[in-house]
Amino acid sequence: MSALFANAAPGMGFLGGLLIGIAGVVMLLGIGRIAGVSGLAAQATGITGSDSRAVALAFIIGLPVGAALVAMARPIAVTFPSSLAVLIVGGLLVGFGTRLGSGCTSGHGVCGLSRLSPRSMIATGLFMAAGFATVAVMRAFGWV
């Protein structure tokens, strides 16, 4: 296991994943909604209509609050791409793509896959494949 996962943090990854899943459970069973971040972000900002903007806004505010709580207990290293163009092009594609495709890693990837939704299975397969291919191309051009 150690050779293949030399760069990975399996334990912390799984533990953090459990928390993400539990958050999804709280949304689903607690108030009957999907914990899909792209959709909730669009509702919270008023970019798409919502019957409960307060719910969306509260969830979105919680994200940095939760990250800040963990950061108080242990140092969290984040390394961003140094190129401004990379961040802007990436952001535009993520914003447009998640609205067009009705979801992102959380909505399709976590909530949809666990529901065995055919739409989410296809979306997750496609955005994973596109992600792998994009980084492979960037590597081929020496941009990674």
Next chain:
Amino acid sequence: MRAFIALLAGTIFGAGLALSGMVDPARVRGFLDLFGTWDATLAFVMAGALLPMAIAWRVQSRLLHAVSGDNFALPSTRRIDAPLAVGALLFGIGWGIAGLCPGPAIANLALAPLAVLPFLAAMLAGMLLHRLWAAQR
């Protein structure tokens, strides 16, 4: 009450993103980098997240309404169409380019606000562009 539950869920979600390392664009890109020094962490995160959700869906199917008393407001579309596929592909390309998806980007407002701001602004612009484009069709 509903907003409080959502705040709680968002906070747990953000804590999970931070604890799992998914707030780090380099780590996410490391997962997508099959030909580099591959980092499998994201697969363990997915496994951990899917487990409680898979159980929750089984519970949900037996409930008439949520704990709050609200009716379930769940996606009901079943059509596999071009917008779903093209949207997922565009999202995947952007995800690969920057190493960021919406959840970690927003959570980073607490960790690296200045660094994540250009991505977040562009992401909202992309969502707004989609709205304008969809309204024209």
